[in-house]
Structure formats: structure tokens, C-alpha cells
Amino acid sequence: MIIMQEQTMPAEKENAQKAKIDALLHLADDSLIMGHRCSEWCGHGPILEQDIALTNIALDFVGQARNFYQHAAALLQQLPNDMALALADFDITPASITEDSLAYLRNANAYKNHLLVELPNGDWAQTILKIFFFSNYRQILFQQLLKNSDTQLAAIAEKSLKEIQYHVKWSGEWVMRLGDGTDESRERMLKAIDYLWPYVGEFFNCTEYEKTAFELDDTSIDLLKQTWLNTINHTFQLATLPEQTFGKWYQSGGKLGIHTEHLGYILAEMQFLPRTYPNAEW
Secondary structure, eight states: OHHHHHHHHHHHHHHHHHHHHHHHHHHHHHHHHHHHHHHTTTTTSSSHHHHHHHHHHHHHHHHHHHHHHHHHHHHHTTSOHHHHHHHHTSSSOGGGOOHHHHHHSSOGGGOOOOHHHHSOOOSHHHHHHHHHHHHHHHHHHHHHHTTOSOHHHHHHHHHHHHHHHHHHHHHHHHHHHHHTSOHHHHHHHHHHHHHHHHHHGGGGSOOHHHHHHTTOOHHHHHHHHHHHHHHHHHHHHHTTOOOOOOOSOOOOOGGGTOOOHHHHHHHHHHTHHHHHSTTOOO
16 A cells, blocks of 8 residues: 555646646736736727726736746746646746746746737727726635645735736726716627627636636536626626526637637737747846
């Protein structure tokens, strides 16, 4: 029995470490791509105050991405070369794995972000609703992560929640303002719901690495899902928008590296400089 334990424990520990790194990359990729999309509004907001607000939200997301990438890079550097390179999905030495290389040197199929965050901004209503859906999901998930056995992950979640609370409040106020506003603003919100709703189911289609790293079971996932839906519908009621329910079909695949064509265009723009001028420094 002792021999069997010595043989199986390393494999179990290795699988747990892999799940944790995959989950950190998933969180980081979500934040980075969402931050990049929000940054595209810089200088294009409807009024100056909201332009600045959305730019600051973009910076919040990028800051969260940095924290998750840094944690993932530190864990990858502790692994054997072959395992580290397989997880990072690029050909550099594990010692060279940093937050920058994880963000700028991975290919699209190595990214693990939700499909929702890579979708085009569309009009103001679509952008607002995307932030509203995503930030409410993040708030509920990160409250769960506060109890995580990985103390660094829990600390990042705690720090991020202070920013996410503002994202939820800001986007929620805009959902109500547009939904219960003019005929045109309401119509734009309804079109945004039709476009984005098929992607929200992926939030709660948890992968094995999420279940392991986030310490979730089917019961807790169902609770997160119902809490999120209740929160969304409460705001929709105040905004005089129709109540929503989860259907049996939804878009998925992003967390496993299967993406829309939109991610490729984002990465082509975002990664151009570091790929063209490797090791460039300011």
C-alpha cells in the first residue's frame, strides 16, 4: 500500500497543479481580452465622463489579468521543462515564462477565455450589456474564490472584487437607463440581449480544471448559476426588459481553446509589437 501511494501521489499532485495553472490562465485570458475590448472605446464614448469610466474599467481588467498571469508564471517556472512548455503552449524555457510571454506569445487555441468576452463591442448597449453579464458572473465567482485553499488566488479575488463591485453598479445603472429610456435605447438593449444571451451559458459549463482549481461541485455550480440569473432578472425587471431563462443550447468552447474568428483579430493587433520586435523594452 505504501508503494502505491508513493506512485500515485505525484500524479495526483501534478494533475492538481495543471488544473490550477489552466484555471489561472482562463481567468487571466478573460480579463485581458475583456480589457482589450473595453479599451477600444477609449476616445469613442458617448460623453467624456463615460469614456473615462470605461477606460478605467479596461485598466481594471488588465490589472486583474496581470495578477493572474504572474501567479500562473510562478507556478509554471516550478514545473519540469516538458510539462511547463506543454501547459504554456509555446517553445521557450520555463525560466523565461512571464506575465508578458503568457499574454503575448501564445496562439489563439491556447487561450481559455469565454467566447462572450471576445465578441465585437457593437454599439453602446451591446458593450454595456456584455460588461453587465460578465461582471455579475465574476462577482459571484470571486466571492466563492475568497474561500479557496490557494491563498494567493483568494487574495487576487478579494482585491478584484473591489473593482468588480463598481463594474456591476456602473453597468447595471446603464442597463436600466437604456432599457427604460427611449424607444430606440430599449430596442438596442433588446437586440443586445438577443445577440449576447446564447453565450452566457458557457459561464456555468464548468471544465474539469475549473471544478478542481475553484473547488466547485455540481451543487455549487447550480447555485452560482441560479444566483446569477436572479441578479440579472432583478435588474431587467427594473429596466422593464423581458425576464430571461437558460435554454438547452448555448455557444461554448472558449475555455478549451475553441474560439470565434474574432479572437484571432484581437491577438493579431495586441501581439504585433512583441512578436515583431522580440525582447523589446521601453
